Amino acid sequence: MAVHPILKMGDARLLRVAQPVTAFDTPELHALIADMFDTMAAANGAGLAAPQIGVDLQLVIFGSGQHNPRYPEAPVVPQTVLINPVITPLSNELEEGWEGCLSVPGLRGLVPRHSRIRYQGLDPQGRPIDREAEGFHARVVQHEVDHLIGRLYPTRMADLRKLGFTEVLFPELDPNVDD
Numbered sequence: 224m225a226v227h228p229i230l231k232m233g234d235a236r237l238l239r240v241a242q243p244v245t246a247f248d249t250p251e252l253h254a255l256i257a258d259m260f261d262t263m264a265a266a267n268g269a270g271l272a273a274p275q276i277g278v279d280l281q282l283v284i285f286g287s288g289q290h291n292p293r294y295p296e297a298p299v300v301p302q303t304v305l306i307n308p309v310i311t312p313l314s315n316e317l318e319e320g321w322e323g324c325l326s327v328p329g330l331r332g333l334v335p336r337h338s339r340i341r342y343q344g345l346d347p348q349g350r351p352i353d354r355e356a357e358g359f360h361a362r363v364v365q366h367e368v369d370h371l372i373g374r375l376y377p378t379r380m381a382d383l384r385k386l387g388f389t390e391v392l393f394p395e396l397d398p399n400v401d402d
Contacts, residue, residue, distance in 0.1 A: 224260075230275055234326075237375065240373055241273065242280055244282055259273065260284060263287075268325050269285060269297075270286070271325065272371060281307045283371065284302075284305070285364065300363055305367075308342055310341070310364065310365060313337070317338065319334065327376065329388055330387065330389065332386040334376050336379070340356055340364060342368075
């Protein structure tokens with residue numbers, strides 16, 4: 224398949240509200256998903272939204288079933304394709320955590336997110352997905368779904384003084400895995 228360029232913060236296409244997917248189990252959809260997984264893997268991403276590669280669809284992928292080099296302490300998130308997602312918080316509790324983004328390379332920010340969520344949507348064949356998640360898994364889902372409504376993590380931050388370069392905030396990480 225193909226590795227696509229990832230749009231960077233400042234590109235107006237990242238600010239759009241994505242359109243729902245209406246055609247399932249098509250060769251075009253499967254090719255897009257394969258390209259997204261190739262792109263995410265090449266960038267060491269924890270997830271990727273279709274708008275990040277310039278595709279205006281409500282489609283996110285996340286997880287790999289393995290530890291992610293950008294978040295070495297985080298638990299493994301199951302590999303998932305989620306289409307036309309809906310998130311429902313399962314509590315009002317917010318948890319702050321450090322996030323990075325392939326569209327905001329080299330930076331990390333402390334972002335409040337719901338600690339427990341339910342996410343629903345469809346798989347590539349159009350079958351329903353209905354799961355609960357907490358911790359890092361919940362954070363990744365919320366981060367990726369934000370891309371579908373034109374939001375990047377800095378707009379969720381409560382304190383921009385907690386935004387900085389990964390190499391400064393996390394000197395133990397290989398800076399080559401964060402760009």
